[in-house]
Structures are given as C-alpha cells and as structure tokens.
Amino acid sequence: MLGLVVGIVGVLWGSQGALQTAQYAQAEIWNIPGVNRPNFWARLGRTACMTVTLGLFLLVSTVLAGLVTIGHHGDWAVVGAALTSLVVNIALYLVAFRLLTPKQIRWGDTVPGAIAGGTGWTALQYLGGVLVEHSLRNTSKEYGTFALVLGLIGFLYLAAEVTVCAAEINVVRARHLWPRSVVQPPLTTADKKVLSSITLEGKRRPEQYVATGFHDGNEVNTRKHTVLPP
Numbered sequence: 745m746l747g748l749v750v751g752i753v754g755v756l757w758g759s760q761g762a763l764q765t766a767q768y769a770q771a772e773i774w775n776i777p778g779v780n781r782p783n784f785w786a787r788l789g790r791t792a793c794m795t796v797t798l799g800l801f802l803l804v805s806t807v808l809a810g811l812v813t814i815g816h817h818g819d820w821a822v823v824g825a826a827l828t829s830l831v832v833n834i835a836l837y838l839v840a841f842r843l844l845t846p847k848q849i850r851w852g853d854t855v856p857g858a859i860a861g862g863t864g865w866t867a868l869q870y871l872g873g874v875l876v877e878h879s880l881r882n883t884s885k886e887y888g889t890f891a892l893v894l895g896l897i898g899f900l901y902l903a904a905e906v907t908v909c910a911a912e913i914n915v916v917r918a919r920h921l922w923p924r925s926v927v928q929p930p931l932t933t934a935d936k937k938v939l940s941s942i943t944l945e946g947k948r949r950p951e952q953y954v955a956t957g958f959h960d961g962n963e964v965n966t967r968k969h970t971v972l973p974p
Contacts, residue, residue, distance in 0.1 A: 756795075763791040763844070766907075770845045773911045775941035778948040781846055794843045801836035805829050805869065829869070834862030837910065853918040861910030865903065872899055931958065 764787055771781050782790070838858035842851055872895070916922060919941075921934045928935065936958055943956040 760788070760791045760795070763794050767791070767844045769908065770841070770911060772945075773908070773915055774845060774849055775945045776846045776848065777945050779950055779952070780848065790843050794840065797839055797843065798836070801832060801839070805832045805836065805865075826866070826870070830862060830866045833865045833869075834858050837861040837865070837907075841911065841914065854914050856917050857910035857912075857914035860913050861907055864906035864910065868899060868902055868906065
C-alpha cells in the first residue's frame with residue numbers, strides 16, 4: 745500500500761514538473777516578459793487543471809485510436825473513429841494551449857496550432873498502433889520490451905516536436921512573422937519584430953524600462969517595452 749501511495753505521489757510530482765516546463769516553453773515561444781508571467785501558485789493551478797484535462801482527453805483519444813488500428817471493424821466504424829479521434833485531439837491541443845499559455849494570448853490565436861498539433865498527434869497515435877499491431881506483436885518477450893521502450897522514447901520525442909512546432913505556428917500567424925530573411929542584412933519587418941520581442945522579454949520588474957531599436961541609415965528607431973500584441 746505504501747509503495748502504491750509513493751508511486752502515485754511520484755507520478756503526480758513528475759507530471760506537474762513536466763507541465764510547469766510546458767508552461768515555461770509556451771511563455772518563451774510567445775516572448776512574454778517575465779514581469780507578466782504567472783507566479784508559481786498560478787502555474788500550479790494551471791498544472792492541476794491541465795493534468796485532469798489531459799488525462800480525460802488522452803483516455804478518449806487513445807481508445808479511439810486503438811479502435812482504428814487494432815482488431816477488425818467495419819470501414820465506416822474505422823473512419824468514424826479516426827475522425828472522432830482527430831476532433832478530440834484538436835480540442836485537446838486547443839484547451840492545452842489555452843491553459844498552458846499566459847492570459848495575454850487569446851483563444852483565437854491558438855486555433856491554427858491546435859489543428860496542426862491535433863493532426864500530428866493523431867498521425868502519431870495511428871502509426872504507433874500500426875507498429876504495435878504488425879511489428880511488435882510477434883517478437884519475443886525480451887526484445888519486445890526493449891523495442892517498446894525505444895519506441896515510446898521516440899514517440900514522446902516526436903510528440904514534443906509536433907507540439908512545439910504547432911505553438912510556433914500560432915505565434916507566426918498571430919504576429920505576422922513572415923517573411924523572414926535567410927541571410928542578414930537586410931532585416932525584414934518580421935526579423936525586427938522577432939528580435940525586438942526577444943529583447944523586450946527581458947523585463948523583470950514593473951519599474952524597469954526596456955527599449956530596443958534598429959539603425960536605418962543615420963536614424964535609430966526604438967520601441968518601448970510593451971507586451972507585443974498579436
């Protein structure tokens with residue numbers, strides 16, 4: 745009994761650490777200044793909400809993905825389950841981006857990334873189910889366990905990459921951060937926005953003043969510290 749309690753507490757503590765890191769990543773992606781980021785207790789509350797939400801969504805999504813890839817079902821059942829799983833995953837990403845992102849970011853700004861992330865996550869679930877059903881089912885116990893662990897590590901890595909790229913899509917679209925120059929100079933308007941937001945992100949106190957600017961010939965254009973609007 746004690747081992748079970750310790751295990752549950754360890755899992756909950758580890759999950760809140762992962763979700764705290766996810767909140768930090770979202771704040772970095774959106775270049776939210778330190779002074780405007782939520783404090784520890786606010787982040788902890790968001791983590792609790794996200795843990796419950798993530799568990800419910802993943803349970804439904806995984807069951808639907810398993811229905812598609814494991815067993816024998818009619819074509820319409822498979823198509824319906826796949827589409828439902830896709831919708832559930834998109835909703836999961838939409839809620840996750842909202843809960844993990846500081847309140848300055850609007851719901852509408854997270855929709856494109858939610859669609860991209862939900863689609864990518866659905867594809868990963870489907871490919872994972874196919875791999876287990878057709879490649880790992882007949883392996884020996886030792887090699888099957890080894891392959892499953894390596895596959896899980898790869899799955900988590902790809903899922904993290906999909907999530908970060910989806911969040912970047914939100915930022916680029918909301919702030920019109922394109923086109924970007926491959927080789928500088930000259931800097932495009934989007935380049936200047938990105939470099940300015942990175943500098944302005946450094947504000948840590950309300951009384952602190954942060955500004956950034958660029959030389960345009962003999963003229964220097966500066967921007968005062970503000971939370972960059974979408």
